[in-house]
Amino acid sequence: MDITNVAELSGNIxxxxxxxxxIGPGIGVGLVVSKTIESIxxxxxxxxxxxxxxxxxxAFTEALxxxxxxxxxxxx
Amino acid sequence: xEFYPEIIAFEGTPFALNRIMLIRLLVVSVLLxxxxxxxxxxxxxxxxxTFVPTKFQLMGEISLNFVRTGIAHGQLGKVDGDRFLPLLxxxxxxxxxxxxxxxxxxxxxxxxxxxxLPIVLAAASYVTFxxxxxxxxxxxxxxxxxxxxxxxxxLYIMVTPIEFLSTFILRPVTLALRLTxxxxxxxxxxxxxxxxxxxxxFYSDGFFALFGLGTFVFGFAFTLFEILVSFLQAYVFTLLTxxxxxxxxxxxx
Numbered sequence: 001m002d003i004t005n006v007a008e009l010s011g012n013i014x015x016x017x018x019x020x021x022x023i024g025p026g027i028g029v030g031l032v033v034s035k036t037i038e039s040i041x042x043x044x045x046x047x048x049x050x051x052x053x054x055x056x057x058x059a060f061t062e063a064l065x066x067x068x069x070x071x072x073x074x075x076x
Numbered sequence: 077x078e079f080y081p082e083i084i085a086f087e088g089t090p091f092a093l094n095r096i097m098l099i100r101l102l103v104v105s106v107l108l109x110x111x112x113x114x115x116x117x118x119x120x121x122x123x124x125x126t127f128v129p130t131k132f133q134l135m136g137e138i139s140l141n142f143v144r145t146g147i148a149h150g151q152l153g154k155v156d157g158d159r160f161l162p163l164l165x166x167x168x169x170x171x172x173x174x175x176x177x178x179x180x181x182x183x184x185x186x187x188x189x190x191x192x193l194p195i196v197l198a199a200a201s202y203v204t205f206x207x208x209x210x211x212x213x214x215x216x217x218x219x220x221x222x223x224x225x226x227x228x229x230x231l232y233i234m235v236t237p238i239e240f241l242s243t244f245i246l247r248p249v250t251l252a253l254r255l256t257x258x259x260x261x262x263x264x265x266x267x268x269x270x271x272x273x274x275x276x277x278f279y280s281d282g283f284f285a286l287f288g289l290g291t292f293v294f295g296f297a298f299t300l301f302e303i304l305v306s307f308l309q310a311y312v313f314t315l316l317t318x319x320x321x322x323x324x325x326x327x328x329x
Contacts, residue, residue, distance in 0.1 A: 052150065056319060059312045063250040066257035 014072035021068020028061035079190060079260075100187045103173045111169075114140075143168045143314065151318040152325070160321055163204055167197055168314040171255065175306035178263055179299050186259040186306075194252040201317040202248040209324030217324060251316060258309050262302045269295030 036054040040047045081095040093101075114136035120126075121133055129137060143165050148157035174193060178186030188194055209217030221243050222236050269291050276288030 052315065055308075055312055055315060059254065059316060063254055066254050067250070069257045069261060070253050 012072070017071065018068050021071075022065050025061050025063075025065035028064075029058050032057040032061060096185060096187055096190055099177050099183055099185060100174065100193065102183075103177060103187055107169055107173050139169075140165065147311075147314050147318055151315070151322050156321075156325060160204065160208070160318070163200065164314050164318060167201065167317060168310050171197065171313050172306060172310035175259060175309055176303070178259060178266070178306065179302045184266075186263055188255050188309075189259040189263050191252060191256045194255040197255075197313065198248040198251040201251060201313075201320065204317070205320040205324045208321045212325050221324075247320060251313065255309055255313055258305055262298070262305055265298050266295060266302065269298055 032054060036050050036057075039050050079096075083092045083094050084098075086092050113132070117130065117133040117136065121129060144157070144161060147168070148161050148164050151157070152160065171188065174187035176186075177183045178189070206217075209221070213220060222239055223232055224235065224239065227235050272291040273288045273295060276291060277285055280287075
């Protein structure tokens with residue numbers, strides 16, 4: 001039986017990889033920010049402290065997406 | 077290619093200069109002149125006992141106080157904050173200056189978008205937090221960070237490799253990668269928007285030229301976004317260095 005290609009894709013699979021790598025950190029950053037907004041709404045006087053912690057949380061979470069962005073350069 | 081422009085001077089020697097190296101040298105000289113003028117205005121004010129700062133002096137005080145009170149004192153406390161302040165100030169202003177070249181018209185290339193400079197800064201931060209821990213706890217620093225207390229001994233088989241990986245390998249790597257990749261991604265977005273604008277406006281006919289307007293607006297919005305990212309990356313880099321130092325200094329608990 002002959003194999004027929006119904007649809008053909010061209011390009012680099014690394015793009016799909018980056019898309020996958022962006023899902024988790026996207027959700028993670030969303031959670032961090034939403035919880036921070038919630039806490040600031042409850043205790044507005046702690047806003048400056050919470051914001052510092054929020055940036056830290058975002059920086060740690062975001063690193064995963066950026067590793068995903070860097071892998072095509074490393075393994076190319 | 078955009079990120080590896082041709083070498084323009086001293087080719088073949090370790091000191092080969094290309095466009096990005098020239099941008100870095102330019103930023104360093106601008107920073108040196110700026111800090112020289114700032115310190116001179118501070119000295120003049122304290123010598124003449126003038127208590128109303130000039131605009132230029134106020135700018136310097138606000139910028140330096142942001143790192144001092146906002147980052148160092150907030151995380152490390154007054155004594156330790158002032159001990160590590162020179163390094164933190166240097167890191168903050170170097171990263172900020174090197175990032176901001178990405179949106180200055182005519183330069184349009186963040187000097188941190190090649191990984192060399194972020195590696196140097198990350199190495200400085202790495203050496204400093206290990207130094208801070210060694211100075212405070214001696215060899216106990218490695219024991220504290222590799223064998224955290226309160227963990228059942230048989231779990232050390234799992235915990236120790238993970239702690240080693242995250243503390244001594246992933247920390248500097250993510251510091252350097254985060255900065256580089258943010259700037260690379262931002263630069264690519266800007267390139268994409270503005271080259272699309274150029275294509276639509278000059279090389280397409282009639283109706284499609286209108287798309288050029290849309291991409292130009294997007295490019296402008298991303299330029300504003302890049303200003304935010306430049307400040308944010310400088311802030312995050314300094315803040316993470318501070319937190320690593322703070323974790324190294326923390327007593328065993």
